[in-house]
Amino acid sequence: MSKSLPVTFAMTGASGAPYAVRLLELLNQSGVPVQLVVSETGWRLLEEELGIAGEEQLRARTGDWSKVTLYADRDRGATPASGSAPSRGMVICPCSMGTLASIAQGTTRSLIERAADVVLKERRTLILVPRETPYSLIHLQNMTRLTKAGAIILPASPGFYHRPKSTDDLIDFIAGRILAHLGVDASVGPRWQSGEPD
Numbered sequence: 001m002s003k004s005l006p007v008t009f010a011m012t013g014a015s016g017a018p019y020a021v022r023l024l025e026l027l028n029q030s031g032v033p034v035q036l037v038v039s040e041t042g043w044r045l046l047e048e049e050l051g052i053a054g055e056e057q058l059r060a061r062t063g064d065w066s067k068v069t070l071y072a073d074r075d076r077g078a079t080p081a082s083g084s085a086p087s088r089g090m091v092i093c094p095c096s097m098g099t100l101a102s103i104a105q106g107t108t109r110s111l112i113e114r115a116a117d118v119v120l121k122e123r124r125t126l127i128l129v130p131r132e133t134p135y136s137l138i139h140l141q142n143m144t145r146l147t148k149a150g151a152i153i154l155p156a157s158p159g160f161y162h163r164p165k166s167t168d169d170l171i172d173f174i175a176g177r178i179l180a181h182l183g184v185d186a187s188v189g190p191r192w193q194s195g196e197p198d
């Protein structure tokens with residue numbers, strides 16, 4: 001896939017801001033353009049979990065922003081809302097169960113929800129990284145509905161078979177899996193070897 005195709009990356013208000021920050025850092029290192037959208041509660045979680053208060057502090061923690069465009073979640077007319085704008089797909093990390101439910105129902109009440117709706121209708125890659133436990137029947141039904149519509153549900157559930165030595169290793173496990181599904185080359189996460197679980 002062409003390196004110039006942008007990834008739409010949304011951060012929403014589920015626990016897991018460290019995954020999101022690392023993923024943005026790795027995308028910036030890879031040189032892939034990023035169309036970034038952060039929900040209101042996403043900003044709150046960035047501050048609560050990492051002390052990142054606002055755009056400037058997010059920039060300071062995630063490397064080179066020369067290929068990042070930040071859009072307001074209330075701007076439902078921004079570029080990621082259009083099916084004719086080229087993109088390699090979208091990842092929502094972390095993805096709240098609220099946003100997941102809205103996408104499952106096609107309500108498109110924010111730029112994040114509209115962009116995900118567009119990715120599904122254009123049959124592009126949509127990766128949702130929920131963080132909730134346990135799941136209710138409603139969560140499971142919404143995830144089933146989205147899977148049937150073509151989305152990839154990639155829960156923030158790192159494995160331990162590679163014997164992680166730090167939380168950074170656990171974060172890289174998930175970031176690596178996301179990047180692999182986006183087709184972005186990055187040397188992070190455990191390398192799969194024959195006989196190991198997935």
Ligand SMILES: Cc1cc2nc3c(=O)[nH]c(=O)nc-3n(C[C@H](O)[C@H](O)[C@H](O)COP(=O)(O)O)c2cc1C
Nearest residue numbers: 012013014015039041042095096097098099131132
């Ligand atoms: C501190 C905090 C932690 C939260 N953690 C989660 C979570 O882990 N998973 C989840 O699905 N929702 C979580 N929520 C609830 C969502 O933030 C809430 O449903 C919100 O409306 C989601 O909005 P958004 O998807 O537009 O960001 C959390 C809320 C707060 C304030």
